Amino acid sequence: xxxxxxxxxxxxxxxxxxxxxxxxxxxxxxxxxxxxxxxxxxxxxxxxxxxxxxxxxxxxxxxxxxxxxxxxxxxxxxxxxxxxxxxxxxxxxxxxxxxxxxxxxxxxxxxxxxxxxxxxxxxxxx
Numbered sequence: 255x256x257x258x259x260x261x262x263x264x265x266x267x268x269x270x271x272x273x274x275x276x277x278x279x280x281x282x283x284x285x286x287x288x289x290x291x292x293x294x295x296x297x298x299x300x301x302x303x304x305x306x307x308x309x310x311x312x313x314x315x316x317x318x319x320x321x322x323x324x325x326x327x328x329x330x331x332x333x334x335x336x337x338x339x340x341x342x343x344x345x346x347x348x349x350x351x352x353x354x355x356x357x358x359x360x361x362x363x364x365x366x367x368x369x370x371x372x373x374x375x376x377x378x379x380x
Contacts, residue, residue: 274340287341294337 273294280290306313 270340273337274344277337277341278344281341281345287338290341291334291337294341295334 277290277294278287280293281287284290284293
């Protein structure tokens, strides 16, 4: 069972660059990084609500939630910070694959192979 969780964690980590790109693209349609982050969180909230209903587990009592220490609520703020920063920085920084992308004379995208050498910054080779 632990292998399943490791695979799920790897898949979730692999999706982070895609999430940044999708949310950055969403900025063009909604007008700002903050709005794009909000839309992302609303869609995610709806998806989690559907999942929570499908699990058929009762919600905790309000008193139990009220008794939780303030530190447990910081995760939502950190998640919002992460999404906003990726939405703002993804178009400006991009990924290594994006930096290695080149247009061929016929207009098609030609990707160069990334090359890493010890002690140097990443660069692209042909």
